[in-house]
Amino acid sequence: MTWQPQALPSDHPAVHSGNVGVLVVNLGTPEAPTPKAVKTYLKEFLSDRRVVEIPPIAWQPILRGIILNTRPKKSAHAYQQVWTEDGSPLAFITKAQAEGLQERLGAGVHVEWAMRYGKPTIGDQLQKLMDAGCDRILLAPLYPQYSGATTATVVDKAADKLKAMRWQTALRTLPPYHDDPAYIGALVSDLTTQLEGLDFTPEVLLLSFHGMPQRTHDLGDPYHCHCRKTARLVSEAMADHPLVTGGMRIETSFQSRFGPAKWLEPATDDTLEAEAAAGTKRLAIAAPGFSADCLETLEELVIQGKEQFQDAGGEDFAVLSCLNTSAPGMDMLEHIIRRELSGWTG
Numbered sequence: 001m002t003w004q005p006q007a008l009p010s011d012h013p014a015v016h017s018g019n020v021g022v023l024v025v026n027l028g029t030p031e032a033p034t035p036k037a038v039k040t041y042l043k044e045f046l047s048d049r050r051v052v053e054i055p056p057i058a059w060q061p062i063l064r065g066i067i068l069n070t071r072p073k074k075s076a077h078a079y080q081q082v083w084t085e086d087g088s089p090l091a092f093i094t095k096a097q098a099e100g101l102q103e104r105l106g107a108g109v110h111v112e113w114a115m116r117y118g119k120p121t122i123g124d125q126l127q128k129l130m131d132a133g134c135d136r137i138l139l140a141p142l143y144p145q146y147s148g149a150t151t152a153t154v155v156d157k158a159a160d161k162l163k164a165m166r167w168q169t170a171l172r173t174l175p176p177y178h179d180d181p182a183y184i185g186a187l188v189s190d191l192t193t194q195l196e197g198l199d200f201t202p203e204v205l206l207l208s209f210h211g212m213p214q215r216t217h218d219l220g221d222p223y224h225c226h227c228r229k230t231a232r233l234v235s236e237a238m239a240d241h242p243l244v245t246g247g248m249r250i251e252t253s254f255q256s257r258f259g260p261a262k263w264l265e266p267a268t269d270d271t272l273e274a275e276a277a278a279g280t281k282r283l284a285i286a287a288p289g290f291s292a293d294c295l296e297t298l299e300e301l302v303i304q305g306k307e308q309f310q311d312a313g314g315e316d317f318a319v320l321s322c323l324n325t326s327a328p329g330m331d332m333l334e335h336i337i338r339r340e341l342s343g344w345t346g
């Protein structure tokens with residue numbers, strides 16, 4: 001008689017015996033809104049070759065000789081405008097998203113959070129998950145649109161940690177979700193609720209994404225195309241909304257230009273001025289590429305954007321919140337993360 005493998009009992013769960021971890025990651029933020037802390041943060045961030053694609057021999061003297069001597073003071077002032085008792089919005093919102101996910105996913109999954117630059121570090125948090133017995137970890141960079149400067153650098157950093165280990169944990173990464181119906185649905189639900197709650201009727205809804213050097217796009221980075229697709233899908237999904245049928249236009253722009261090189265266009269600041277100059281009086285702006293409110297939304301849009309629009313003749317101006325820990329946002333994150341855990345959890 002030949003040997004036969006023993007059949008698994010029919011109720012055998014397709015689940016392994018170790019623990020499963022999820023590490024949600026966002027960009028990072030200084031430890032304090034001071035020039036010293038901002039300098040430390042900017043040095044790490046702007047030394048990342050995924051972020052500034054200039055050979056270090058040319059870039060480091062500019063970074064150390066000019067930028068790190070001028071920008072920290074200016075940026076610290078901006079951070080002071082948005083800092084709260086709980087610290088930097090980007091950090092405490094990311095932490096709250098992780099806690100919300102932990103509650104939703106239950107005790108069978110360990111959820112932690114990390115920042116790509118600053119603290120808590122990706123390496124330390126991966127270690128924490130492994131210390132909790134996680135031999136399978138889903139790394140979830142919370143960037144809907146893929147870019148080498150954001151998504152890939154998170155994966156690089158996690159790989160640096162694994163590189164030093166003899167016995168590695170298994171790692172999966174969350175794919176970009178810029179066109180996922182769950183993400184588009186969450187945005188449309190959240191944006192329409194916020195738009196309907198405004199005390200004015202916007203003529204324009206401006207979707208402002210973080211920018212990137214044009215050269216990075218030309219070298220093949222899909223970020224710009226992902227942003228454009230998100231914007232198109234949101235516009236299509238909102239086409240029947242009374243605000244849109246009533247005449248509200250949905251436009252797209254790119255913010256936070258940094259340095260003298262050409263960045264993705266149209267720029268948000270130029271667009272705000274051009275809209276106001278062309279007679280637009282009432283404008284709402286949303287930043288769907290940011291999972292959490294941060295310096296770039298709370299200072300650059302809420303404070304500077306308002307000034308730019310109103311100085312050019314605009315009147316009513318509102319910045320809509322990011323998905324943050326809203327119900328549609330958390331439902332979406334839970335959905336896309338559960339999907340990636342399939343086969344790892346029951």
Ligand SMILES: C=CC1=C(C)c2cc3[nH]c(cc4nc(cc5[nH]c(cc1n2)c(C)c5CCC(=O)O)C(CCC(=O)O)=C4C)c(C)c3C=C
Pocket residue numbers: 027028029030042051052071075088090143147149150210211212213223256258289290293294295296
């Ligand atoms: C959401 C996607 C982001 C991309 C793409 C991105 C690219 C990118 N950014 C810089 C330079 C700076 N960005 C800064 C802040 C910042 N950037 C993002 C996101 C993306 N950046 C976020 C969420 C934040 C906010 C951080 C916070 O603490 O709230 C800053 C620091 C602030 C300042 O000094 O102005 C810089 C500098 C480059 C060069 C770049 C290139 C691809």
Ligand SMILES: [Fe+2]
Pocket residue numbers: 210256
């Ligand atoms: Fe940035």
Ligand SMILES: [Fe+2]
Pocket residue numbers: 217224225
């Ligand atoms: Fe493109």
